[in-house]
Amino acid sequence: MSGSAPVTRVLAIDDSEDIHAILRARLEREGLVLESAASGAEGLAAVLADPPALILLDLGLPGMDGFEVLRHLKDNDRTHSIPVIVLSGSDDAKDKVRGLDMGAVDYVCKPFDHYELSARLRVALRTQRLLEMLARRAQIDGLTGLWNREHFDARLADALATSARHGAPLALAYGDLDHFKSVNDTYGHSAGDAVLEGFADILLGELREADVAFRLGGEEFALLLPDTTVEESIAVLERIRASLAGVCWPRHPDRAITCSFGVADRGVGGSWEPSAWMEAADKALYAAKNAGRDRVMIAHGEEIEPAPC
Amino acid sequence: MHQPDTRPHALRNGGELRSTLADDPDMRELVGQFVESLGKRVTLLESLLLGGETAELRRAAHQLKGAGGGYGFDPISAAAGALERSVDAGASHEELRASMDELASLCRRASV
Numbered sequence: 001m002s003g004s005a006p007v008t009r010v011l012a013i014d015d016s017e018d019i020h021a022i023l024r025a026r027l028e029r030e031g032l033v034l035e036s037a038a039s040g041a042e043g044l045a046a047v048l049a050d051p052p053a054l055i056l057l058d059l060g061l062p063g064m065d066g067f068e069v070l071r072h073l074k075d076n077d078r079t080h081s082i083p084v085i086v087l088s089g090s091d092d093a094k095d096k097v098r099g100l101d102m103g104a105v106d107y108v109c110k111p112f113d114h115y116e117l118s119a120r121l122r123v124a125l126r127t128q129r130l131l132e133m134l135a136r137r138a139q140i141d142g143l144t145g146l147w148n149r150e151h152f153d154a155r156l157a158d159a160l161a162t163s164a165r166h167g168a169p170l171a172l173a174y175g176d177l178d179h180f181k182s183v184n185d186t187y188g189h190s191a192g193d194a195v196l197e198g199f200a201d202i203l204l205g206e207l208r209e210a211d212v213a214f215r216l217g218g219e220e221f222a223l224l225l226p227d228t229t230v231e232e233s234i235a236v237l238e239r240i241r242a243s244l245a246g247v248c249w250p251r252h253p254d255r256a257i258t259c260s261f262g263v264a265d266r267g268v269g270g271s272w273e274p275s276a277w278m279e280a281a282d283k284a285l286y287a288a289k290n291a292g293r294d295r296v297m298i299a300h301g302e303e304i305e306p307a308p309c
Numbered sequence: 310m311h312q313p314d315t316r317p318h319a320l321r322n323g324g325e326l327r328s329t330l331a332d333d334p335d336m337r338e339l340v341g342q343f344v345e346s347l348g349k350r351v352t353l354l355e356s357l358l359l360g361g362e363t364a365e366l367r368r369a370a371h372q373l374k375g376a377g378g379g380y381g382f383d384p385i386s387a388a389a390g391a392l393e394r395s396v397d398a399g400a401s402h403e404e405l406r407a408s409m410d411e412l413a414s415l416c417r418r419a420s421v
Contacts, residue, residue: 111378
């Protein structure tokens with residue numbers, strides 16, 4: 001059903017086939033594809049099977065009424081952010097207030113003027129795009145464009161689950177720019193920002209497609225490398241270090257920037273506890289710093305050792 | 310009791326009730342199908358009224374109210390809404406009959 005073409009699908013949950021037919025004819029003109037469900041239960045199943053961009057919801061449905069459908073939609077994490085416009089035969093202000101307070105974005109009475117309904121659909125879809133953009137931005141680091149710490153926690157949980165399901169290795173590397181504070185103090189914060197942005201560009205350029213980079217804060221970064229053992233991660237990390245060391249920074253051409261990495265994988269069959277695994281990667285980074293920076297250290301169980309050159 | 314007929318002339322004279330969307334290319338075919346279905350719908354409403362199935366009668370009237378305007382027949386929406394309100398108000402059979410006749414008469418005169 002959901003092809004690759006960018007179609008915007010609207011689901012009408014309404015027990016009147018007339019309304020389905022009228023909406024289908026009207027929305028086609030707007031470049032929207034109308035799907036329809038004749039009851040609340042059918043509608044909820046359709047939403048879960050393939051979430052639409054927007055839902056037009058009747059209130060006077062047989063069996064489960066529209067308010068109950070709305071409550072189900074708003075209680076479920078998978079459906080609560082889908083915009084709902086109530087399309088109801090009731091023009092009672094109490095119904096309008098109740099529907100809007102339960103999370104509907106708009107309320108249109110039947111019989112409806114299709115120009116007005118189309119305009120309200122456009123507004124709802126426009127607002128939804130902005131909300132989604134904001135939600136994404138809240139997980140993106142404003143300076144580097146990398147994912148931030150909030151997103152790191154979510155992605156880490158996902159990556160662990162995937163690794164456990166497939167029995168695949170998963171490597172976590174913590175990275176830290178060496179002597180970053182002195183770059184800021186010596187050349188100013190804008191020079192420091194340029195280094196952070198430059199390092200992010202290098203990460204994005206050197207990482208493989210499935211790898212994900214995060215800026216955890218300050219000059220601290222994390223890399224999640226799926227399907228990767230510690231040994232395999234070394235090539236990636238050394239490539240990043242070489243790229244960084246080769247940059248000639250316009251603000252301080254005589255001052256090269258280096259970084260340190262600590263890396264650990266989840267062990268065969270994901271045998272490590274997630275917290276122990278993260279701690280091991282952190283300890284490896286700490287060891288790299290203590291051993292003079294500008295290097296990769298790896299954690300093998302409790303053992304921390306330098307990466308083989 | 311005799312009441313003066315205050316409806317617009319076009320509705321009083323029993324002439325055709327034309328869809329306001331008759332010239333809308335997106336809707337012309339759907340309006341035609343709707344007009345063709347009106348006979349059956351009126352028959353259904355009549356039988357629900359005769360059978361005293363007021364819940365179903367209300368539902369059918371409610372749906373016709375929601376759809377009529379969408380097909381360009383605002384008077385049908387209004388009359389169906391009046392029938393729905395009569396049911397809600399617990400109107401007598403005679404009052405429901407009057408609302409029903411009004412609606413049925415409009416439906417019979419509908420045309421593309």
